[in-house]
Amino acid sequence: MSTETLEFQAEARQLLELMVHSIYSNKDIFLRELISNASDALDKRRLAGLKDDGLKADDLHIRIEADKEARTLTVRDNGIGMTRDEVVGLIGTIARSGTAETLRRLKENKESAELIGQFGVGFYSVFMVADKVTLLTRKAGEPTGVRWESEGDGTYTVETVEDVEDVPEGTSIRVHLRPADEEDALYDYTDEAKIREIVKRYSDFISFPVRMGGSTLNSMKALWARPRSEVSEEEYREFYRHISHDWTDPLDIIQMRAEGTFEYEALLFLPSRAPHDLYQRDARHGLQLYVKRVFILDDSRELLPDYLRFVKGVVDAADLSLNISREILQQDRHIQLIRRRLAKKILASIKDLMSKDAEKYRTFWREFGPAVKEGLLDRTEDHKAILDIASFASTAGEEPTTLADYLARMPEGQDKIYFMTGDSRAQIENSPHMEAFRAKGYEVLLLTDPVDEIWVEAVRDYEGKELQSITRGAVDLPSEEEPSPEEAGEYAAVLTWLNETLDDVKEVRLTTRLTTSPACLVSDTDGITPALEKMYKAMGQEIPSVKRILELNPKHPLVSAVRTAHDKRPDDPELKGTAELLYGTALLAEGGDLADPARFAALLADRLSKTV
Secondary structure (H helix, E strand, C coil), rough: CCEEECCCHHHHHHHHHHHCCCCCCCCCHHHHHHHHHHHHHHHHHHHHHHCHHHCCCCCCCCEEEHHHHHHHHEEEEEECCCHHHHHHHHHHCCCCCCHHHHHHHHHHCCCCCCCCCCCCCCHHHHHHHHEEEEEEEECCCCCCEEEEEEEEEEEEEEHHHHCCCCCCCEEEEEECCCCCCCHHHCCCCCHHHHHHHHHHCCCCCCCCCCEECCCCCCCCCHHCCCHHHCCHHHHHHHHHHHHHHHCCCEEEEEEEECCCCEEEEEEEEECCCCCCCCCCCCCCCCCEECCCCCCEEEEEECCCCHHCCCCCCEEEEEECCCCHHHHHHHHHHHHHHHHHHHHHHHHHHHHHHHCCCCCHHHHHHHHHHHHHHHHEEEEEEEHHHHHHHHCEECEEEEECHHHHHHHHHHHCCCCCCEEEEEECHCCCCCHHHHHHHHHHHCCCCCEEECHHHHHHHHCCCECCEEECCCCCCCCCCCCCCCCCCCHHHHHHHHHHHHHHCCEEEEEEEEECCCCCCCEEEEECCCCCCCCHHHHHHCCCCCCCCCCCCEEECCCCHHHHHHHHHHHHHHCCCCCHHHHHHHHHHHHCCCEEEECHHHHHHHHHHHHHHHHC
Protein backbone atom coordinates (compact mmCIF):
# COMPACT_ATOMS: atom_id res chain seq x y z
CA MET A 1 0.00 0.00 0.00
CA SER A 2 1.39 3.43 -0.95
CA THR A 3 1.98 6.27 1.48
CA GLU A 4 -1.20 8.03 2.58
CA THR A 5 -1.65 11.47 4.10
CA LEU A 6 -4.59 11.50 6.49
CA GLU A 7 -6.23 14.00 8.81
CA PHE A 8 -6.59 13.50 12.53
CA GLN A 9 -10.13 13.04 13.82
CA ALA A 10 -11.64 16.37 14.98
CA GLU A 11 -11.22 15.68 18.70
CA ALA A 12 -7.70 14.35 18.19
CA ARG A 13 -6.85 17.48 16.19
CA GLN A 14 -8.06 19.72 19.03
CA LEU A 15 -6.02 17.73 21.54
CA LEU A 16 -3.00 17.91 19.25
CA GLU A 17 -3.33 21.67 19.03
CA LEU A 18 -3.42 21.89 22.84
CA MET A 19 -0.17 19.93 23.01
CA VAL A 20 1.63 21.81 20.23
CA HIS A 21 0.83 25.15 21.85
CA SER A 22 1.17 23.80 25.36
CA ILE A 23 1.86 26.07 28.30
CA TYR A 24 1.87 23.16 30.75
CA SER A 25 4.60 23.51 33.34
CA ASN A 26 5.50 19.81 33.49
CA LYS A 27 6.53 18.68 30.03
CA ASP A 28 8.60 15.80 31.46
CA ILE A 29 5.51 13.62 31.45
CA PHE A 30 5.77 12.96 27.71
CA LEU A 31 8.53 10.43 28.46
CA ARG A 32 6.49 8.89 31.25
CA GLU A 33 3.65 8.36 28.76
CA LEU A 34 5.89 6.80 26.08
CA ILE A 35 7.42 4.41 28.63
CA SER A 36 3.97 3.54 30.01
CA ASN A 37 2.68 2.75 26.50
CA ALA A 38 5.80 0.65 25.81
CA SER A 39 5.27 -1.25 29.07
CA ASP A 40 1.68 -2.01 28.08
CA ALA A 41 2.89 -3.32 24.71
CA LEU A 42 5.43 -5.58 26.45
CA ASP A 43 2.74 -6.92 28.79
CA LYS A 44 0.59 -7.78 25.78
CA ARG A 45 3.53 -9.47 24.04
CA ARG A 46 4.30 -11.56 27.10
CA LEU A 47 0.65 -12.56 27.43
CA ALA A 48 0.44 -13.41 23.71
CA GLY A 49 3.52 -15.60 24.10
CA LEU A 50 1.82 -17.64 26.79
CA LYS A 51 -0.93 -18.54 24.32
CA ASP A 52 1.19 -18.88 21.17
CA ASP A 53 4.81 -20.06 21.26
CA GLY A 54 5.40 -18.32 17.94
CA LEU A 55 4.86 -14.94 19.61
CA LYS A 56 7.25 -15.49 22.51
CA ALA A 57 10.12 -13.05 22.78
CA ASP A 58 13.28 -13.20 24.87
CA ASP A 59 14.51 -10.26 26.90
CA LEU A 60 11.46 -8.01 26.74
CA HIS A 61 12.69 -4.49 27.40
CA ILE A 62 12.46 -0.76 26.67
CA ARG A 63 15.44 1.09 25.23
CA ILE A 64 16.01 4.85 25.20
CA GLU A 65 18.44 6.39 22.74
CA ALA A 66 19.44 10.06 22.76
CA ASP A 67 21.24 11.86 19.92
CA LYS A 68 22.43 15.31 20.97
CA GLU A 69 23.58 16.35 17.51
CA ALA A 70 20.40 15.33 15.71
CA ARG A 71 18.31 16.43 18.75
CA THR A 72 16.27 13.24 18.75
CA LEU A 73 15.09 10.97 21.53
CA THR A 74 13.97 7.44 20.62
CA VAL A 75 11.98 5.05 22.80
CA ARG A 76 11.99 1.44 21.54
CA ASP A 77 10.27 -1.70 22.77
CA ASN A 78 10.05 -5.26 21.49
CA GLY A 79 6.43 -5.57 22.52
CA ILE A 80 3.30 -6.60 20.65
CA GLY A 81 3.55 -3.90 17.95
CA MET A 82 0.73 -2.59 15.75
CA THR A 83 -0.76 -3.20 12.32
CA ARG A 84 -1.49 -0.36 9.91
CA ASP A 85 -5.17 -0.30 10.85
CA GLU A 86 -4.29 -0.26 14.55
CA VAL A 87 -1.92 2.66 14.08
CA VAL A 88 -4.59 4.70 12.32
CA GLY A 89 -7.25 3.67 14.80
CA LEU A 90 -5.21 4.19 17.95
CA ILE A 91 -3.27 7.32 17.04
CA GLY A 92 -5.31 9.05 14.34
CA THR A 93 -8.50 8.99 16.41
CA ILE A 94 -9.58 9.05 20.02
CA ALA A 95 -12.12 6.28 20.07
CA ARG A 96 -13.16 6.67 23.68
CA SER A 97 -16.21 8.21 25.26
CA GLY A 98 -15.80 11.37 27.26
CA THR A 99 -13.42 13.04 24.77
CA ALA A 100 -15.23 16.38 24.80
CA GLU A 101 -15.09 16.40 28.59
CA THR A 102 -11.35 15.59 28.42
CA LEU A 103 -10.69 18.55 26.15
CA ARG A 104 -12.71 20.92 28.31
CA ARG A 105 -10.87 19.92 31.44
CA LEU A 106 -7.48 20.09 29.74
CA LYS A 107 -8.23 23.62 28.56
CA GLU A 108 -9.32 24.66 32.05
CA ASN A 109 -6.27 23.17 33.79
CA LYS A 110 -3.47 24.94 31.98
CA GLU A 111 -1.21 25.08 35.03
CA SER A 112 -0.75 21.31 35.24
CA ALA A 113 -0.63 18.32 32.95
CA GLU A 114 -2.16 15.91 35.44
CA LEU A 115 -5.12 15.13 33.20
CA ILE A 116 -2.95 13.95 30.31
CA GLY A 117 -3.15 10.21 29.97
CA GLN A 118 -6.38 9.85 31.95
CA PHE A 119 -8.42 8.95 28.89
CA GLY A 120 -5.75 7.00 27.00
CA VAL A 121 -4.49 9.99 25.02
CA GLY A 122 -1.02 10.23 26.60
CA PHE A 123 0.79 9.70 23.28
CA TYR A 124 -0.24 13.17 22.16
CA SER A 125 1.75 14.74 25.01
CA VAL A 126 4.90 14.11 22.95
CA PHE A 127 3.96 17.12 20.84
CA MET A 128 4.64 19.37 23.84
CA VAL A 129 8.35 18.86 23.10
CA ALA A 130 8.47 17.71 19.47
CA ASP A 131 8.68 19.35 16.07
CA LYS A 132 8.09 15.99 14.44
CA VAL A 133 7.38 12.44 15.57
CA THR A 134 8.25 9.28 13.61
CA LEU A 135 6.79 5.94 14.67
CA LEU A 136 7.97 2.59 13.29
CA THR A 137 6.10 -0.53 14.31
CA ARG A 138 5.55 -4.16 13.34
CA LYS A 139 2.95 -6.40 14.92
CA ALA A 140 4.45 -9.58 16.36
CA GLY A 141 4.06 -12.36 13.81
CA GLU A 142 3.19 -10.00 10.92
CA PRO A 143 5.25 -9.88 7.68
CA THR A 144 5.16 -6.09 7.16
CA GLY A 145 5.70 -2.99 9.24
CA VAL A 146 4.27 0.53 9.37
CA ARG A 147 5.84 3.98 9.40
CA TRP A 148 3.75 6.85 10.86
CA GLU A 149 4.89 10.45 10.92
CA SER A 150 3.42 13.83 11.87
CA GLU A 151 4.60 17.35 12.59
CA GLY A 152 1.56 18.01 14.75
CA ASP A 153 -0.12 20.14 12.09
CA GLY A 154 -3.40 18.25 11.93
CA THR A 155 -2.29 15.63 9.39
CA TYR A 156 -0.09 12.56 9.42
CA THR A 157 1.42 10.15 6.90
CA VAL A 158 1.27 6.40 7.16
CA GLU A 159 2.97 3.85 4.91
CA THR A 160 3.53 0.11 4.82
CA VAL A 161 7.15 -1.02 5.12
CA GLU A 162 7.81 -4.27 3.26
CA ASP A 163 11.41 -4.82 4.37
CA VAL A 164 11.14 -6.31 7.87
CA GLU A 165 14.85 -5.74 8.41
CA ASP A 166 14.03 -2.05 8.67
CA VAL A 167 11.24 -2.66 11.19
CA PRO A 168 11.83 -5.22 13.96
CA GLU A 169 8.85 -6.52 15.89
CA GLY A 170 7.66 -3.96 18.42
CA THR A 171 7.52 -0.17 18.27
CA SER A 172 10.01 2.69 18.16
CA ILE A 173 9.03 6.32 18.55
CA ARG A 174 11.58 8.92 17.47
CA VAL A 175 10.95 12.38 18.87
CA HIS A 176 12.51 15.26 16.95
CA LEU A 177 12.94 17.67 19.83
CA ARG A 178 12.34 21.40 19.85
CA PRO A 179 15.21 23.58 21.03
CA ALA A 180 15.55 23.62 24.80
CA ASP A 181 13.93 26.59 26.56
CA GLU A 182 14.12 26.28 30.33
CA GLU A 183 12.03 29.42 30.86
CA ASP A 184 9.20 27.54 29.16
CA ALA A 185 10.04 24.38 31.19
CA LEU A 186 11.28 22.79 27.95
CA TYR A 187 14.45 21.02 29.02
CA ASP A 188 17.17 19.29 27.04
CA TYR A 189 15.70 15.83 26.79
CA THR A 190 18.85 14.43 25.18
CA ASP A 191 20.66 14.99 28.48
CA GLU A 192 21.34 11.63 30.13
CA ALA A 193 20.98 12.99 33.66
CA LYS A 194 17.56 14.45 32.81
CA ILE A 195 16.39 11.17 31.29
CA ARG A 196 17.56 9.22 34.34
CA GLU A 197 15.74 11.68 36.62
CA ILE A 198 12.44 11.28 34.73
CA VAL A 199 12.63 7.46 34.59
CA LYS A 200 13.51 7.21 38.28
CA ARG A 201 10.68 9.54 39.25
CA TYR A 202 7.88 8.17 37.10
CA SER A 203 8.80 4.68 35.87
CA ASP A 204 11.04 3.04 38.47
CA PHE A 205 8.42 0.35 39.18
CA ILE A 206 7.91 -0.67 35.53
CA SER A 207 8.35 -4.45 35.51
CA PHE A 208 10.54 -4.42 32.38
CA PRO A 209 14.08 -3.03 32.18
CA VAL A 210 14.34 0.50 30.82
CA ARG A 211 17.82 0.68 29.32
CA MET A 212 20.05 3.47 28.06
CA GLY A 213 23.62 2.87 27.01
CA GLY A 214 24.88 -0.09 28.98
CA SER A 215 22.78 0.43 32.11
CA THR A 216 19.26 -0.21 33.38
CA LEU A 217 17.57 2.92 34.69
CA ASN A 218 14.75 1.43 36.77
CA SER A 219 14.70 -0.90 39.76
CA MET A 220 11.78 -3.03 38.43
CA LYS A 221 10.72 -3.78 42.02
CA ALA A 222 7.06 -4.67 42.40
CA LEU A 223 5.68 -2.14 44.88
CA TRP A 224 3.10 -4.61 46.17
CA ALA A 225 5.89 -6.99 47.22
CA ARG A 226 7.82 -4.37 49.17
CA PRO A 227 7.11 -3.52 52.84
CA ARG A 228 5.07 -0.37 53.29
CA SER A 229 7.90 1.20 55.28
CA GLU A 230 10.26 0.92 52.31
CA VAL A 231 8.00 2.68 49.80
CA SER A 232 7.49 6.43 49.75
CA GLU A 233 4.08 8.06 49.30
CA GLU A 234 5.33 9.56 46.04
CA GLU A 235 6.22 6.10 44.71
CA TYR A 236 2.74 4.86 45.57
CA ARG A 237 1.16 7.90 43.88
CA GLU A 238 3.19 7.41 40.70
CA PHE A 239 2.30 3.73 40.59
CA TYR A 240 -1.38 4.62 41.02
CA ARG A 241 -1.15 7.10 38.14
CA HIS A 242 0.53 4.49 35.99
CA ILE A 243 -2.19 1.86 36.42
CA SER A 244 -5.20 4.16 36.60
CA HIS A 245 -4.38 7.09 34.28
CA ASP A 246 -5.88 9.29 36.97
CA TRP A 247 -3.43 12.01 37.86
CA THR A 248 -5.10 13.05 41.10
CA ASP A 249 -3.85 11.48 44.32
CA PRO A 250 -5.74 8.45 45.68
CA LEU A 251 -7.74 8.84 48.88
CA ASP A 252 -6.33 5.72 50.46
CA ILE A 253 -3.78 2.97 49.84
CA ILE A 254 -4.69 -0.58 50.85
CA GLN A 255 -2.01 -3.27 50.99
CA MET A 256 -2.58 -6.86 52.00
CA ARG A 257 -0.82 -10.21 51.90
CA ALA A 258 -2.32 -13.68 52.35
CA GLU A 259 -0.12 -16.66 53.23
CA GLY A 260 -0.85 -20.30 53.78
CA THR A 261 -2.65 -22.71 51.49
CA PHE A 262 -3.25 -19.98 48.91
CA GLU A 263 -0.87 -17.03 48.72
CA TYR A 264 -1.41 -13.68 47.10
CA GLU A 265 -0.47 -10.02 47.51
CA ALA A 266 -2.62 -7.01 46.69
CA LEU A 267 -2.00 -3.28 46.40
CA LEU A 268 -5.25 -1.34 46.03
CA PHE A 269 -6.17 2.32 45.76
CA LEU A 270 -9.35 4.26 46.51
CA PRO A 271 -9.59 7.04 43.89
CA SER A 272 -10.54 10.56 44.89
CA ARG A 273 -12.68 11.16 41.82
CA ALA A 274 -15.23 9.01 40.01
CA PRO A 275 -14.34 8.25 36.36
CA HIS A 276 -16.70 9.59 33.74
CA ASP A 277 -17.67 6.05 32.69
CA LEU A 278 -18.37 4.64 36.17
CA TYR A 279 -22.00 3.89 35.30
CA GLN A 280 -21.50 2.89 31.66
CA ARG A 281 -22.19 -0.76 30.98
CA ASP A 282 -19.32 -1.24 28.52
CA ALA A 283 -16.68 0.63 30.53
CA ARG A 284 -13.44 -1.15 31.42
CA HIS A 285 -13.10 -1.77 35.15
CA GLY A 286 -11.21 -4.23 37.25
CA LEU A 287 -7.87 -4.94 38.87
CA GLN A 288 -4.65 -6.02 37.18
CA LEU A 289 -3.92 -9.69 37.75
CA TYR A 290 -0.36 -11.02 38.03
CA VAL A 291 0.82 -14.55 38.68
CA LYS A 292 4.28 -14.74 40.30
CA ARG A 293 5.05 -11.19 39.06
CA VAL A 294 3.93 -12.06 35.50
CA PHE A 295 1.17 -9.84 34.10
CA ILE A 296 -1.91 -11.85 33.08
CA LEU A 297 -5.00 -9.58 32.77
CA ASP A 298 -5.47 -5.82 32.72
CA ASP A 299 -9.10 -5.49 33.78
CA SER A 300 -10.01 -8.55 35.80
CA ARG A 301 -13.56 -7.85 36.98
CA GLU A 302 -13.69 -11.24 38.67
CA LEU A 303 -11.43 -10.05 41.49
CA LEU A 304 -13.96 -7.59 42.93
CA PRO A 305 -17.75 -7.35 43.17
CA ASP A 306 -19.14 -4.90 40.64
CA TYR A 307 -20.14 -2.34 43.27
CA LEU A 308 -16.41 -1.85 44.00
CA ARG A 309 -15.46 -1.53 40.32
CA PHE A 310 -13.89 1.90 40.88
CA VAL A 311 -11.07 0.45 43.03
CA LYS A 312 -7.73 0.38 41.20
CA GLY A 313 -4.74 -1.83 41.88
CA VAL A 314 -3.02 -5.15 41.36
CA VAL A 315 -3.37 -8.67 42.71
CA ASP A 316 -0.40 -11.03 42.44
CA ALA A 317 -1.37 -14.67 43.04
CA ALA A 318 1.25 -17.34 43.59
CA ASP A 319 -0.81 -20.45 42.88
CA LEU A 320 -2.67 -19.72 39.64
CA SER A 321 -1.72 -20.99 36.21
CA LEU A 322 -0.08 -18.54 33.81
CA ASN A 323 -2.54 -19.73 31.16
CA ILE A 324 -5.65 -18.89 33.20
CA SER A 325 -8.53 -17.51 31.13
CA ARG A 326 -11.45 -15.26 32.02
CA GLU A 327 -13.79 -18.24 31.84
CA ILE A 328 -11.67 -20.15 34.36
CA LEU A 329 -11.41 -17.06 36.58
CA GLN A 330 -15.19 -16.94 36.89
CA GLN A 331 -15.26 -20.49 38.30
CA ASP A 332 -11.97 -20.69 40.21
CA ARG A 333 -12.57 -21.11 43.94
CA HIS A 334 -9.32 -19.35 44.79
CA ILE A 335 -10.44 -16.30 42.84
CA GLN A 336 -13.76 -16.35 44.66
CA LEU A 337 -11.89 -16.43 47.96
CA ILE A 338 -9.69 -13.49 46.92
CA ARG A 339 -12.79 -11.59 45.82
CA ARG A 340 -14.49 -12.00 49.20
CA ARG A 341 -11.36 -11.08 51.16
CA LEU A 342 -10.59 -8.04 49.05
CA ALA A 343 -14.15 -6.75 49.39
CA LYS A 344 -14.03 -7.25 53.15
CA LYS A 345 -10.69 -5.44 53.40
CA ILE A 346 -11.84 -2.51 51.24
CA LEU A 347 -15.02 -2.01 53.25
CA ALA A 348 -13.04 -2.17 56.49
CA SER A 349 -10.60 0.42 55.14
CA ILE A 350 -13.45 2.76 54.22
CA LYS A 351 -14.84 2.35 57.74
CA ASP A 352 -11.43 3.27 59.15
CA LEU A 353 -11.39 6.31 56.89
CA MET A 354 -14.65 7.48 58.46
CA SER A 355 -13.01 7.83 61.86
CA LYS A 356 -9.49 8.78 60.81
CA ASP A 357 -10.20 11.37 58.10
CA ALA A 358 -13.81 12.52 57.89
CA GLU A 359 -13.13 14.87 54.98
CA LYS A 360 -11.62 12.11 52.85
CA TYR A 361 -14.55 9.86 53.73
CA ARG A 362 -17.04 12.55 52.68
CA THR A 363 -15.20 12.92 49.37
CA PHE A 364 -15.29 9.17 48.87
CA TRP A 365 -19.01 8.85 49.58
CA ARG A 366 -19.90 11.84 47.42
CA GLU A 367 -18.03 10.31 44.46
CA PHE A 368 -18.79 6.62 44.91
CA GLY A 369 -21.72 6.26 47.32
CA PRO A 370 -24.33 5.41 44.67
CA ALA A 371 -22.06 2.70 43.23
CA VAL A 372 -21.36 1.19 46.66
CA LYS A 373 -25.10 1.04 47.42
CA GLU A 374 -25.50 -1.21 44.37
CA GLY A 375 -23.93 -3.88 46.56
CA LEU A 376 -27.11 -3.90 48.64
CA LEU A 377 -28.94 -5.35 45.64
CA ASP A 378 -26.83 -8.52 45.60
CA ARG A 379 -27.31 -11.52 47.81
CA THR A 380 -23.96 -11.24 49.54
CA GLU A 381 -22.59 -11.21 53.05
CA ASP A 382 -21.54 -7.58 52.57
CA HIS A 383 -24.89 -5.90 53.38
CA LYS A 384 -24.07 -5.08 56.99
CA ALA A 385 -20.58 -3.78 56.13
CA ILE A 386 -22.00 -1.59 53.34
CA LEU A 387 -24.69 -0.15 55.61
CA ASP A 388 -22.00 0.55 58.23
CA ILE A 389 -20.12 2.86 55.83
CA ALA A 390 -23.15 4.42 54.13
CA SER A 391 -24.24 8.03 54.66
CA PHE A 392 -27.64 9.52 53.95
CA ALA A 393 -29.18 12.96 53.86
CA SER A 394 -31.47 13.47 56.83
CA THR A 395 -33.96 15.88 58.34
CA ALA A 396 -31.61 16.08 61.34
CA GLY A 397 -29.32 18.55 59.57
CA GLU A 398 -27.52 19.54 56.39
CA GLU A 399 -24.68 17.01 56.79
CA PRO A 400 -25.29 13.36 55.85
CA THR A 401 -25.69 10.88 58.69
CA THR A 402 -24.72 7.26 59.20
CA LEU A 403 -27.27 4.70 60.31
CA ALA A 404 -25.36 4.24 63.56
CA ASP A 405 -25.69 7.96 64.32
CA TYR A 406 -29.39 7.81 63.41
CA LEU A 407 -29.91 5.03 65.93
CA ALA A 408 -28.04 6.98 68.60
CA ARG A 409 -30.46 9.91 68.14
CA MET A 410 -33.67 7.86 68.18
CA PRO A 411 -36.00 8.98 70.97
CA GLU A 412 -37.33 6.50 73.47
CA GLY A 413 -40.25 4.56 72.08
CA GLN A 414 -39.17 4.78 68.41
CA ASP A 415 -38.51 1.31 67.04
CA LYS A 416 -38.10 1.95 63.29
CA ILE A 417 -35.73 3.79 60.96
CA TYR A 418 -37.90 6.08 58.85
CA PHE A 419 -37.03 7.04 55.29
CA MET A 420 -38.52 8.49 52.14
CA THR A 421 -37.29 8.25 48.55
CA GLY A 422 -37.63 11.00 45.98
CA ASP A 423 -35.98 13.01 43.23
CA SER A 424 -34.54 15.71 45.47
CA ARG A 425 -34.18 16.77 49.07
CA ALA A 426 -36.50 19.73 48.53
CA GLN A 427 -39.22 17.54 47.03
CA ILE A 428 -39.10 15.12 49.96
CA GLU A 429 -38.99 17.80 52.65
CA ASN A 430 -42.05 19.51 51.12
CA SER A 431 -44.01 16.28 50.80
CA PRO A 432 -47.25 15.95 52.80
CA HIS A 433 -45.93 12.61 54.08
CA MET A 434 -43.40 14.49 56.20
CA GLU A 435 -45.93 16.49 58.18
CA ALA A 436 -46.60 14.17 61.12
CA PHE A 437 -42.90 13.32 61.46
CA ARG A 438 -41.94 16.98 61.41
CA ALA A 439 -44.62 17.78 63.98
CA LYS A 440 -43.39 15.06 66.33
CA GLY A 441 -39.68 15.76 65.71
CA TYR A 442 -38.91 12.33 64.27
CA GLU A 443 -35.89 12.07 61.97
CA VAL A 444 -36.41 10.87 58.40
CA LEU A 445 -33.67 9.75 55.97
CA LEU A 446 -33.93 11.50 52.59
CA LEU A 447 -32.96 9.05 49.84
CA THR A 448 -32.52 10.71 46.44
CA ASP A 449 -30.21 8.41 44.43
CA PRO A 450 -32.01 6.28 41.81
CA VAL A 451 -30.48 3.12 43.33
CA ASP A 452 -32.18 3.95 46.64
CA GLU A 453 -35.55 3.04 45.16
CA ILE A 454 -34.29 -0.50 44.62
CA TRP A 455 -32.05 -1.35 47.56
CA VAL A 456 -34.69 -0.41 50.14
CA GLU A 457 -36.72 -3.29 48.69
CA ALA A 458 -33.93 -5.73 49.56
CA VAL A 459 -32.79 -4.44 52.96
CA ARG A 460 -35.35 -4.77 55.71
CA ASP A 461 -33.46 -3.78 58.86
CA TYR A 462 -30.26 -2.49 60.42
CA GLU A 463 -29.08 -3.54 63.88
CA GLY A 464 -32.49 -5.06 64.51
CA LYS A 465 -34.41 -1.89 63.62
CA GLU A 466 -36.81 -2.14 60.70
CA LEU A 467 -36.40 0.31 57.82
CA GLN A 468 -39.82 1.86 57.23
CA SER A 469 -40.90 3.99 54.27
CA ILE A 470 -43.14 6.83 55.39
CA THR A 471 -45.04 6.59 52.08
CA ARG A 472 -46.14 2.99 52.54
CA GLY A 473 -48.84 1.42 54.63
CA ALA A 474 -50.48 3.01 57.64
CA VAL A 475 -48.43 5.29 59.86
CA ASP A 476 -47.55 3.66 63.14
CA LEU A 477 -45.86 6.43 65.08
CA PRO A 478 -45.54 5.93 68.85
CA SER A 479 -48.57 7.25 70.76
CA GLU A 480 -50.30 7.89 67.45
CA GLU A 481 -54.03 8.54 67.81
CA GLU A 482 -56.24 6.90 65.28
CA PRO A 483 -59.26 8.79 63.86
CA SER A 484 -61.98 8.77 66.50
CA PRO A 485 -65.03 6.50 66.12
CA GLU A 486 -67.12 9.66 65.79
CA GLU A 487 -65.02 10.85 62.84
CA ALA A 488 -65.12 7.39 61.27
CA GLY A 489 -68.89 7.41 61.52
CA GLU A 490 -69.24 10.96 60.16
CA TYR A 491 -67.05 10.16 57.14
CA ALA A 492 -68.37 6.66 56.39
CA ALA A 493 -70.76 7.78 53.65
CA VAL A 494 -68.36 10.10 51.83
CA LEU A 495 -65.56 7.53 52.00
CA THR A 496 -67.82 4.91 50.47
CA TRP A 497 -68.76 7.36 47.72
CA LEU A 498 -65.14 8.36 47.05
CA ASN A 499 -64.10 4.71 46.81
CA GLU A 500 -66.80 4.18 44.19
CA THR A 501 -66.06 7.43 42.33
CA LEU A 502 -62.24 7.46 42.05
CA ASP A 503 -61.21 4.64 39.71
CA ASP A 504 -57.49 5.44 40.00
CA VAL A 505 -57.20 4.58 43.70
CA LYS A 506 -57.33 1.28 45.52
CA GLU A 507 -58.88 2.71 48.68
CA VAL A 508 -59.83 6.03 50.31
CA ARG A 509 -59.37 6.25 54.08
CA LEU A 510 -58.81 8.72 56.90
CA THR A 511 -55.34 9.32 58.33
CA THR A 512 -53.58 11.16 61.13
CA ARG A 513 -50.25 11.36 59.26
CA LEU A 514 -51.25 14.80 57.83
CA THR A 515 -51.29 18.05 59.77
CA THR A 516 -51.63 20.80 57.12
CA SER A 517 -52.37 19.04 53.81
CA PRO A 518 -55.81 17.76 52.85
CA ALA A 519 -54.69 14.49 51.28
CA CYS A 520 -51.78 12.28 50.28
CA LEU A 521 -51.20 9.08 48.36
CA VAL A 522 -49.54 6.04 49.92
CA SER A 523 -48.60 2.61 48.67
CA ASP A 524 -49.52 -0.69 50.26
CA THR A 525 -46.98 -1.99 52.75
CA ASP A 526 -45.68 -4.42 50.13
CA GLY A 527 -46.71 -2.38 47.10
CA ILE A 528 -44.40 -0.93 44.47
CA THR A 529 -43.72 2.82 44.53
CA PRO A 530 -44.53 5.03 41.52
CA ALA A 531 -40.82 5.89 41.06
CA LEU A 532 -39.86 2.22 41.01
CA GLU A 533 -42.70 1.46 38.62
CA LYS A 534 -41.44 4.23 36.32
CA MET A 535 -37.88 2.91 36.58
CA TYR A 536 -38.88 -0.62 35.60
CA LYS A 537 -40.84 0.66 32.63
CA ALA A 538 -37.87 2.77 31.51
CA MET A 539 -35.82 -0.44 31.47
CA GLY A 540 -38.39 -2.04 29.19
CA GLN A 541 -40.06 -4.19 31.85
CA GLU A 542 -43.81 -4.17 31.47
CA ILE A 543 -45.53 -4.30 34.83
CA PRO A 544 -49.20 -3.65 35.60
CA SER A 545 -49.99 -0.21 36.99
CA VAL A 546 -50.47 -0.30 40.74
CA LYS A 547 -53.35 1.55 42.36
CA ARG A 548 -52.52 3.41 45.54
CA ILE A 549 -54.37 4.51 48.66
CA LEU A 550 -55.74 8.06 49.04
CA GLU A 551 -55.55 9.19 52.64
CA LEU A 552 -57.58 12.18 53.85
CA ASN A 553 -56.99 14.56 56.71
CA PRO A 554 -60.38 14.80 58.48
CA LYS A 555 -59.36 18.02 60.22
CA HIS A 556 -58.63 19.90 56.99
CA PRO A 557 -61.33 22.43 55.91
CA LEU A 558 -61.43 21.12 52.33
CA VAL A 559 -61.99 17.53 53.39
CA SER A 560 -64.68 18.44 55.92
CA ALA A 561 -66.32 20.67 53.29
CA VAL A 562 -66.44 17.74 50.83
CA ARG A 563 -68.03 15.60 53.53
CA THR A 564 -70.62 18.25 54.33
CA ALA A 565 -71.44 18.82 50.64
CA HIS A 566 -71.85 15.10 50.06
CA ASP A 567 -74.11 14.77 53.09
CA LYS A 568 -76.32 17.58 51.79
CA ARG A 569 -76.10 16.97 48.00
CA PRO A 570 -75.08 13.35 47.41
CA ASP A 571 -76.34 13.46 43.81
CA ASP A 572 -74.64 16.76 42.85
CA PRO A 573 -72.65 16.00 39.60
CA GLU A 574 -70.07 18.66 40.45
CA LEU A 575 -68.94 16.66 43.48
CA LYS A 576 -67.21 14.18 41.16
CA GLY A 577 -65.02 16.99 39.82
CA THR A 578 -64.18 18.04 43.37
CA ALA A 579 -63.14 14.45 44.16
CA GLU A 580 -60.89 14.43 41.08
CA LEU A 581 -59.29 17.71 42.19
CA LEU A 582 -58.67 16.30 45.66
CA TYR A 583 -56.92 13.28 44.16
CA GLY A 584 -55.02 15.41 41.62
CA THR A 585 -53.64 17.80 44.23
CA ALA A 586 -52.39 14.85 46.30
CA LEU A 587 -50.68 13.46 43.19
CA LEU A 588 -49.07 16.80 42.31
CA ALA A 589 -47.94 17.39 45.91
CA GLU A 590 -45.67 14.33 45.73
CA GLY A 591 -44.31 15.24 42.28
CA GLY A 592 -46.47 12.79 40.36
CA ASP A 593 -47.81 13.06 36.81
CA LEU A 594 -51.48 13.69 36.07
CA ALA A 595 -53.06 11.24 33.67
CA ASP A 596 -55.16 14.04 32.10
CA PRO A 597 -53.61 17.47 32.83
CA ALA A 598 -56.09 19.25 30.53
CA ARG A 599 -59.10 17.94 32.45
CA PHE A 600 -57.51 18.84 35.77
CA ALA A 601 -56.80 22.38 34.54
CA ALA A 602 -60.38 22.77 33.28
CA LEU A 603 -61.85 21.58 36.60
CA LEU A 604 -59.58 23.91 38.54
CA ALA A 605 -60.41 26.89 36.32
CA ASP A 606 -64.11 26.17 36.74
CA ARG A 607 -63.83 26.08 40.54
CA LEU A 608 -61.69 29.22 40.67
CA SER A 609 -64.11 31.16 38.46
CA LYS A 610 -66.87 30.52 40.98
CA THR A 611 -64.84 31.91 43.87
CA VAL A 612 -63.85 35.25 42.26
